[in-house]
Amino acid sequence: MQVHRNIKDLPIFRNAVITIGTFDGVHLGHCSIIGQLKEVATRVNGETVIITFHPHPRRIVGNEAQPVQLLTSLPEKIHLLRAAGIDHLIVVPFNQEFAAQSPQDYVESFLIRHFNPHTIIIGYDHRFGHNREGDFHLLEAYAEKHAFQLVEIPGKLLEESTISSTRIRQALLQGDSELAANLLGYDYFFEGIVVKGNQLGRTLGFPTANLQLTDNEKLIPANGVYAVTVQRLNQTTELRQHLNGMMNIGVRPTVDGLNRVIEVNIFNFDEDIYGESLQVTLHKRLREEKKFDGLDALKKQLALDREASQSFLAKTS
Numbered sequence: 306m307q308v309h310r311n312i313k314d315l316p317i318f319r320n321a322v323i324t325i326g327t328f329d330g331v332h333l334g335h336c337s338i339i340g341q342l343k344e345v346a347t348r349v350n351g352e353t354v355i356i357t358f359h360p361h362p363r364r365i366v367g368n369e370a371q372p373v374q375l376l377t378s379l380p381e382k383i384h385l386l387r388a389a390g391i392d393h394l395i396v397v398p399f400n401q402e403f404a405a406q407s408p409q410d411y412v413e414s415f416l417i418r419h420f421n422p423h424t425i426i427i428g429y430d431h432r433f434g435h436n437r438e439g440d441f442h443l444l445e446a447y448a449e450k451h452a453f454q455l456v457e458i459p460g461k462l463l464e465e466s467t468i469s470s471t472r473i474r475q476a477l478l479q480g481d482s483e484l485a486a487n488l489l490g491y492d493y494f495f496e497g498i499v500v501k502g503n504q505l506g507r508t509l510g511f512p513t514a515n516l517q518l519t520d521n522e523k524l525i526p527a528n529g530v531y532a533v534t535v536q537r538l539n540q541t542t543e544l545r546q547h548l549n550g551m552m553n554i555g556v557r558p559t560v561d562g563l564n565r566v567i568e569v570n571i572f573n574f575d576e577d578i579y580g581e582s583l584q585v586t587l588h589k590r591l592r593e594e595k596k597f598d599g600l601d602a603l604k605k606q607l608a609l610d611r612e613a614s615q616s617f618l619a620k621t622s
Protein backbone atom coordinates (compact mmCIF):
# COMPACT_ATOMS: atom_id res chain seq x y z
CA MET A 306 0.00 0.00 0.00
CA GLN A 307 1.29 3.43 -0.90
CA VAL A 308 0.61 6.20 1.63
CA HIS A 309 0.27 9.71 0.18
CA ARG A 310 0.25 12.76 2.41
CA ASN A 311 0.67 15.49 -0.17
CA ILE A 312 -2.39 16.03 -2.34
CA LYS A 313 -0.32 18.05 -4.80
CA ASP A 314 1.98 15.11 -5.43
CA LEU A 315 -0.27 12.17 -6.27
CA PRO A 316 0.34 9.56 -8.95
CA ILE A 317 -2.06 9.04 -11.85
CA PHE A 318 -4.35 6.29 -10.63
CA ARG A 319 -5.47 3.49 -12.90
CA ASN A 320 -9.27 3.35 -12.72
CA ALA A 321 -9.38 4.61 -9.14
CA VAL A 322 -12.06 2.88 -7.09
CA ILE A 323 -12.46 5.23 -4.16
CA THR A 324 -14.06 5.44 -0.78
CA ILE A 325 -13.80 8.31 1.66
CA GLY A 326 -14.00 8.36 5.44
CA THR A 327 -12.23 8.57 8.75
CA PHE A 328 -12.11 4.78 9.21
CA ASP A 329 -11.44 5.05 12.94
CA GLY A 330 -10.81 1.53 14.22
CA VAL A 331 -10.87 -0.10 10.76
CA HIS A 332 -13.69 -2.25 12.18
CA LEU A 333 -15.75 -5.02 10.60
CA GLY A 334 -18.17 -2.50 9.07
CA HIS A 335 -15.24 -0.76 7.37
CA CYS A 336 -13.93 -4.14 6.28
CA SER A 337 -17.14 -4.93 4.43
CA ILE A 338 -16.85 -1.63 2.50
CA ILE A 339 -13.20 -2.46 1.78
CA GLY A 340 -14.33 -5.87 0.48
CA GLN A 341 -16.72 -4.14 -1.91
CA LEU A 342 -13.97 -1.72 -2.99
CA LYS A 343 -11.63 -4.59 -3.83
CA GLU A 344 -14.33 -6.49 -5.68
CA VAL A 345 -15.12 -3.54 -7.96
CA ALA A 346 -11.41 -2.78 -8.49
CA THR A 347 -10.76 -6.35 -9.59
CA ARG A 348 -13.71 -6.23 -11.99
CA VAL A 349 -12.63 -2.98 -13.67
CA ASN A 350 -8.88 -3.61 -13.45
CA GLY A 351 -8.57 -0.61 -11.16
CA GLU A 352 -6.72 0.41 -8.01
CA THR A 353 -8.31 0.68 -4.56
CA VAL A 354 -8.00 4.14 -3.06
CA ILE A 355 -9.03 5.23 0.43
CA ILE A 356 -9.15 8.92 1.24
CA THR A 357 -8.97 9.62 4.94
CA PHE A 358 -8.47 12.72 7.05
CA HIS A 359 -6.06 13.58 9.80
CA PRO A 360 -6.60 14.98 12.41
CA HIS A 361 -10.09 13.55 12.88
CA PRO A 362 -12.56 16.12 11.44
CA ARG A 363 -14.53 16.18 14.70
CA ARG A 364 -11.39 17.49 16.38
CA ILE A 365 -11.27 20.44 13.97
CA VAL A 366 -14.90 21.36 13.38
CA GLY A 367 -16.60 19.57 16.28
CA ASN A 368 -18.01 21.59 19.14
CA GLU A 369 -17.96 18.85 21.74
CA ALA A 370 -16.69 19.72 25.20
CA GLN A 371 -14.78 16.43 25.30
CA PRO A 372 -12.78 15.87 22.09
CA VAL A 373 -13.52 12.51 20.50
CA GLN A 374 -11.21 9.76 21.70
CA LEU A 375 -9.98 7.52 18.92
CA LEU A 376 -9.82 3.77 18.48
CA THR A 377 -6.76 3.96 16.24
CA SER A 378 -3.80 6.31 15.98
CA LEU A 379 -2.77 7.21 12.43
CA PRO A 380 0.11 4.67 12.31
CA GLU A 381 -2.26 1.95 13.58
CA LYS A 382 -4.88 2.85 10.99
CA ILE A 383 -2.23 2.70 8.27
CA HIS A 384 -1.09 -0.70 9.54
CA LEU A 385 -4.65 -2.11 9.55
CA LEU A 386 -5.49 -0.74 6.10
CA ARG A 387 -2.26 -2.13 4.71
CA ALA A 388 -3.17 -5.54 6.13
CA ALA A 389 -6.59 -5.22 4.47
CA GLY A 390 -4.83 -5.03 1.08
CA ILE A 391 -5.59 -1.46 -0.05
CA ASP A 392 -3.45 -0.07 -2.91
CA HIS A 393 -3.39 3.64 -2.02
CA LEU A 394 -4.14 5.53 1.18
CA ILE A 395 -4.38 9.30 0.98
CA VAL A 396 -4.06 11.07 4.32
CA VAL A 397 -5.55 14.52 3.80
CA PRO A 398 -4.39 17.10 6.35
CA PHE A 399 -7.76 18.20 7.70
CA ASN A 400 -7.75 21.85 8.70
CA GLN A 401 -10.15 24.82 8.77
CA GLU A 402 -9.31 25.70 5.18
CA PHE A 403 -10.09 22.22 3.90
CA ALA A 404 -13.29 22.14 5.95
CA ALA A 405 -14.37 25.52 4.58
CA GLN A 406 -14.37 24.44 0.89
CA SER A 407 -17.76 24.60 -0.77
CA PRO A 408 -19.16 21.16 -1.59
CA GLN A 409 -18.76 22.02 -5.32
CA ASP A 410 -15.08 22.87 -4.84
CA TYR A 411 -14.58 19.70 -2.86
CA VAL A 412 -15.95 17.60 -5.72
CA GLU A 413 -14.37 19.48 -8.62
CA SER A 414 -11.03 20.72 -7.27
CA PHE A 415 -10.34 17.91 -4.88
CA LEU A 416 -12.03 14.66 -5.87
CA ILE A 417 -12.20 14.91 -9.64
CA ARG A 418 -9.03 16.90 -10.25
CA HIS A 419 -6.74 14.79 -8.10
CA PHE A 420 -8.28 11.35 -8.37
CA ASN A 421 -10.14 11.19 -11.68
CA PRO A 422 -12.34 8.50 -10.11
CA HIS A 423 -13.60 5.49 -11.98
CA THR A 424 -15.95 4.57 -9.13
CA ILE A 425 -16.84 6.21 -5.84
CA ILE A 426 -18.37 3.99 -3.18
CA ILE A 427 -20.01 5.99 -0.47
CA GLY A 428 -22.60 5.72 2.33
CA TYR A 429 -25.95 7.34 1.65
CA ASP A 430 -25.37 9.64 4.62
CA HIS A 431 -21.87 10.77 3.64
CA ARG A 432 -21.48 14.54 3.95
CA PHE A 433 -18.71 16.84 2.76
CA GLY A 434 -17.73 20.47 2.20
CA HIS A 435 -18.54 23.61 4.16
CA ASN A 436 -20.93 22.87 7.04
CA ARG A 437 -21.23 19.33 5.66
CA GLU A 438 -23.62 20.69 3.04
CA GLY A 439 -22.57 18.31 0.24
CA ASP A 440 -24.33 14.97 0.02
CA PHE A 441 -24.89 11.92 -2.14
CA HIS A 442 -27.27 13.78 -4.49
CA LEU A 443 -24.67 16.41 -5.26
CA LEU A 444 -22.16 13.70 -6.20
CA GLU A 445 -24.84 12.12 -8.39
CA ALA A 446 -25.17 15.39 -10.29
CA TYR A 447 -21.46 15.21 -11.19
CA ALA A 448 -21.31 11.51 -11.98
CA GLU A 449 -22.57 11.63 -15.56
CA LYS A 450 -20.64 14.72 -16.63
CA HIS A 451 -17.36 13.39 -15.25
CA ALA A 452 -18.04 9.82 -16.21
CA PHE A 453 -17.62 8.11 -12.87
CA GLN A 454 -19.73 5.40 -11.33
CA LEU A 455 -21.35 6.18 -8.03
CA VAL A 456 -22.13 3.26 -5.79
CA GLU A 457 -24.25 3.84 -2.73
CA ILE A 458 -23.74 1.67 0.30
CA PRO A 459 -27.42 1.05 0.95
CA GLY A 460 -28.86 2.92 3.93
CA LYS A 461 -30.53 -0.26 5.01
CA LEU A 462 -27.17 -1.96 5.34
CA LEU A 463 -25.75 0.94 7.36
CA GLU A 464 -28.78 1.18 9.62
CA GLU A 465 -29.06 -2.53 10.24
CA SER A 466 -25.38 -2.84 10.84
CA THR A 467 -24.79 -2.55 14.53
CA ILE A 468 -21.14 -1.83 13.85
CA SER A 469 -19.98 1.73 14.25
CA SER A 470 -16.93 3.44 15.71
CA THR A 471 -19.22 5.24 18.18
CA ARG A 472 -20.70 1.98 19.44
CA ILE A 473 -17.24 0.45 19.85
CA ARG A 474 -16.03 3.51 21.76
CA GLN A 475 -19.03 3.23 24.08
CA ALA A 476 -18.43 -0.49 24.63
CA LEU A 477 -14.81 0.14 25.65
CA LEU A 478 -15.75 3.05 27.90
CA GLN A 479 -18.33 0.84 29.61
CA GLY A 480 -15.85 -2.00 30.11
CA ASP A 481 -17.33 -4.34 27.52
CA SER A 482 -14.07 -5.21 25.78
CA GLU A 483 -15.55 -8.43 24.40
CA LEU A 484 -18.33 -6.61 22.55
CA ALA A 485 -15.73 -4.13 21.26
CA ALA A 486 -13.59 -7.02 19.98
CA ASN A 487 -16.59 -8.62 18.26
CA LEU A 488 -17.31 -5.38 16.40
CA LEU A 489 -13.68 -4.50 15.66
CA GLY A 490 -12.72 -7.96 14.46
CA TYR A 491 -9.65 -7.86 16.72
CA ASP A 492 -8.85 -7.16 20.37
CA TYR A 493 -8.39 -3.49 21.25
CA PHE A 494 -4.77 -2.44 21.79
CA PHE A 495 -2.70 0.61 22.60
CA GLU A 496 0.93 1.56 22.89
CA GLY A 497 2.73 3.35 25.67
CA ILE A 498 6.11 4.24 27.10
CA VAL A 499 7.08 2.77 30.47
CA VAL A 500 7.42 5.60 33.01
CA LYS A 501 8.28 5.65 36.71
CA GLY A 502 5.55 5.08 39.30
CA ASN A 503 6.00 5.32 43.05
CA GLN A 504 8.04 2.08 43.25
CA LEU A 505 5.56 0.32 45.50
CA GLY A 506 4.69 -2.50 43.10
CA ARG A 507 7.95 -4.41 43.55
CA THR A 508 7.57 -4.34 47.33
CA LEU A 509 4.16 -5.99 46.91
CA GLY A 510 5.72 -8.71 44.74
CA PHE A 511 3.86 -7.36 41.69
CA PRO A 512 6.05 -4.86 39.84
CA THR A 513 3.97 -2.90 37.38
CA ALA A 514 5.14 -1.09 34.27
CA ASN A 515 3.29 2.23 34.31
CA LEU A 516 2.37 3.34 30.81
CA GLN A 517 2.07 6.75 29.28
CA LEU A 518 0.15 6.37 26.02
CA THR A 519 2.14 7.24 22.91
CA ASP A 520 -0.88 8.89 21.27
CA ASN A 521 -2.84 11.17 23.54
CA GLU A 522 -5.95 10.98 21.34
CA LYS A 523 -6.26 7.24 21.91
CA LEU A 524 -9.29 6.03 23.84
CA ILE A 525 -8.55 4.69 27.33
CA PRO A 526 -11.00 1.90 28.21
CA ALA A 527 -13.02 1.77 31.42
CA ASN A 528 -11.19 1.47 34.72
CA GLY A 529 -10.71 -2.09 35.89
CA VAL A 530 -8.47 -5.13 35.74
CA TYR A 531 -7.80 -6.81 32.40
CA ALA A 532 -6.10 -9.97 31.13
CA VAL A 533 -3.61 -8.69 28.55
CA THR A 534 -0.82 -9.67 26.21
CA VAL A 535 2.16 -7.39 25.79
CA GLN A 536 4.40 -6.91 22.80
CA ARG A 537 7.82 -5.56 23.61
CA LEU A 538 9.76 -4.24 20.67
CA ASN A 539 13.49 -4.83 20.63
CA GLN A 540 14.80 -1.56 19.15
CA THR A 541 17.96 -3.15 17.71
CA THR A 542 16.60 -6.34 16.20
CA GLU A 543 13.04 -5.00 15.66
CA LEU A 544 11.80 -8.38 16.93
CA ARG A 545 8.72 -8.42 19.09
CA GLN A 546 8.68 -10.37 22.33
CA HIS A 547 5.19 -11.62 23.23
CA LEU A 548 4.39 -11.75 26.93
CA ASN A 549 1.32 -12.40 29.09
CA GLY A 550 0.20 -10.15 31.89
CA MET A 551 -2.53 -8.33 33.77
CA MET A 552 -3.33 -4.66 33.71
CA ASN A 553 -5.04 -2.21 35.99
CA ILE A 554 -6.55 1.03 34.71
CA GLY A 555 -7.61 3.29 37.53
CA VAL A 556 -6.81 5.55 40.43
CA ARG A 557 -5.65 2.84 42.89
CA PRO A 558 -8.01 3.76 45.72
CA THR A 559 -6.14 1.46 48.12
CA VAL A 560 -2.88 3.43 47.85
CA ASP A 561 -3.63 6.97 46.79
CA GLY A 562 -6.75 7.30 44.66
CA LEU A 563 -5.51 10.47 42.99
CA ASN A 564 -4.24 10.09 39.42
CA ARG A 565 -5.55 7.72 36.80
CA VAL A 566 -2.81 5.33 35.73
CA ILE A 567 -2.39 2.39 33.38
CA GLU A 568 -0.12 -0.30 34.78
CA VAL A 569 0.84 -3.77 33.64
CA ASN A 570 2.29 -6.65 35.61
CA ILE A 571 4.06 -8.98 33.18
CA PHE A 572 4.14 -12.67 34.11
CA ASN A 573 7.44 -14.56 34.44
CA PHE A 574 9.41 -11.43 33.71
CA ASP A 575 12.07 -9.52 35.60
CA GLU A 576 13.77 -6.77 33.62
CA ASP A 577 14.15 -3.06 33.87
CA ILE A 578 12.09 -1.66 30.99
CA TYR A 579 11.78 2.03 31.89
CA GLY A 580 11.67 4.11 28.72
CA GLU A 581 10.73 1.16 26.52
CA SER A 582 7.65 1.04 24.36
CA LEU A 583 5.01 -1.67 24.94
CA GLN A 584 1.94 -2.55 22.92
CA VAL A 585 -0.81 -3.89 25.18
CA THR A 586 -3.77 -5.90 23.87
CA LEU A 587 -6.87 -6.26 26.06
CA HIS A 588 -8.36 -9.75 26.04
CA LYS A 589 -10.83 -9.71 28.90
CA ARG A 590 -11.97 -7.40 31.64
CA LEU A 591 -11.71 -9.41 34.84
CA ARG A 592 -13.20 -7.07 37.44
CA GLU A 593 -13.78 -3.53 38.65
CA GLU A 594 -11.06 -1.66 40.48
CA LYS A 595 -11.72 -1.76 44.26
CA LYS A 596 -10.57 -0.15 47.48
CA PHE A 597 -9.02 -2.84 49.66
CA ASP A 598 -8.60 -2.87 53.38
CA GLY A 599 -4.81 -2.55 53.25
CA LEU A 600 -1.98 -3.83 51.11
CA ASP A 601 -2.22 -7.47 52.28
CA ALA A 602 -5.78 -7.74 50.99
CA LEU A 603 -4.69 -6.11 47.72
CA LYS A 604 -1.80 -8.59 47.39
CA LYS A 605 -4.15 -11.56 47.86
CA GLN A 606 -6.45 -10.19 45.18
CA LEU A 607 -3.51 -9.63 42.81
CA ALA A 608 -2.57 -13.31 43.17
CA LEU A 609 -6.18 -14.27 42.27
CA ASP A 610 -6.14 -11.85 39.33
CA ARG A 611 -2.94 -13.46 38.06
CA GLU A 612 -4.58 -16.90 38.18
CA ALA A 613 -7.70 -15.65 36.43
CA SER A 614 -5.67 -13.91 33.75
CA GLN A 615 -3.33 -16.84 33.18
CA SER A 616 -6.15 -19.32 32.86
CA PHE A 617 -8.06 -17.05 30.44
CA LEU A 618 -4.97 -16.47 28.28
CA ALA A 619 -4.13 -20.19 28.28
CA LYS A 620 -7.60 -20.91 26.86
CA THR A 621 -7.32 -18.39 24.05
CA SER A 622 -3.72 -18.85 22.90
Ligand SMILES: Cc1cc2nc3c(=O)[nH]c(=O)nc-3n(C[C@H](O)[C@H](O)[C@H](O)COP(=O)(O)O)c2cc1C
Nearest residue numbers: 502503504505506513551552553557558559594595
Ligand atom coordinates in the same frame (compact mmCIF):
# COMPACT_ATOMS: atom_id res chain seq x y z
C1 LIG B 1 -3.72 -6.41 37.96
C2 LIG B 1 -3.75 -5.27 38.91
C3 LIG B 1 -4.91 -5.01 39.64
C4 LIG B 1 -4.97 -3.95 40.54
N1 LIG B 1 -6.12 -3.72 41.23
C5 LIG B 1 -6.18 -2.70 42.12
C6 LIG B 1 -7.39 -2.43 42.85
O1 LIG B 1 -8.44 -3.08 42.66
N2 LIG B 1 -7.38 -1.42 43.74
C7 LIG B 1 -6.27 -0.65 43.98
O2 LIG B 1 -6.32 0.22 44.81
N3 LIG B 1 -5.12 -0.86 43.28
C8 LIG B 1 -5.05 -1.86 42.37
N4 LIG B 1 -3.88 -2.11 41.69
C9 LIG B 1 -2.79 -1.12 41.79
C10 LIG B 1 -1.79 -1.37 42.85
O3 LIG B 1 -2.22 -0.65 43.96
C11 LIG B 1 -0.47 -0.84 42.31
O4 LIG B 1 0.03 -1.71 41.36
C12 LIG B 1 0.55 -0.63 43.39
O5 LIG B 1 0.12 0.40 44.18
C13 LIG B 1 1.93 -0.33 42.81
O6 LIG B 1 2.05 0.98 42.34
P1 LIG B 1 3.38 1.52 41.58
O7 LIG B 1 3.47 0.86 40.24
O8 LIG B 1 3.15 3.01 41.44
O9 LIG B 1 4.54 1.19 42.45
C14 LIG B 1 -3.82 -3.15 40.76
C15 LIG B 1 -2.65 -3.40 40.02
C16 LIG B 1 -2.61 -4.46 39.10
C17 LIG B 1 -1.36 -4.70 38.34
Ligand SMILES: Nc1ncnc2c1ncn2[C@@H]1O[C@H](COP(=O)(O)OP(=O)(O)O)[C@@H](O)[C@H]1O
Nearest residue numbers: 502503504506507512513514571575577578579
Ligand atom coordinates in the same frame (compact mmCIF):
# COMPACT_ATOMS: atom_id res chain seq x y z
N1 LIG C 1 7.19 -8.54 35.86
C1 LIG C 1 7.27 -7.21 35.67
N2 LIG C 1 6.20 -6.52 35.22
C2 LIG C 1 6.30 -5.18 35.05
N3 LIG C 1 7.41 -4.47 35.27
C3 LIG C 1 8.52 -5.11 35.71
C4 LIG C 1 8.51 -6.50 35.93
N4 LIG C 1 9.72 -6.89 36.38
C5 LIG C 1 10.47 -5.79 36.45
N5 LIG C 1 9.78 -4.70 36.04
C6 LIG C 1 10.37 -3.34 36.03
O1 LIG C 1 9.99 -2.75 37.27
C7 LIG C 1 9.22 -1.57 37.07
C8 LIG C 1 8.01 -1.61 37.97
O2 LIG C 1 8.33 -1.71 39.33
P1 LIG C 1 7.48 -0.91 40.40
O3 LIG C 1 8.04 -1.18 41.75
O4 LIG C 1 6.02 -1.17 40.18
O5 LIG C 1 7.90 0.55 40.04
P2 LIG C 1 7.07 1.77 39.43
O6 LIG C 1 6.24 2.26 40.54
O7 LIG C 1 8.13 2.74 38.98
O8 LIG C 1 6.26 1.24 38.26
C9 LIG C 1 8.79 -1.59 35.62
O9 LIG C 1 8.69 -0.32 35.05
C10 LIG C 1 9.89 -2.41 34.95
O10 LIG C 1 10.93 -1.58 34.55
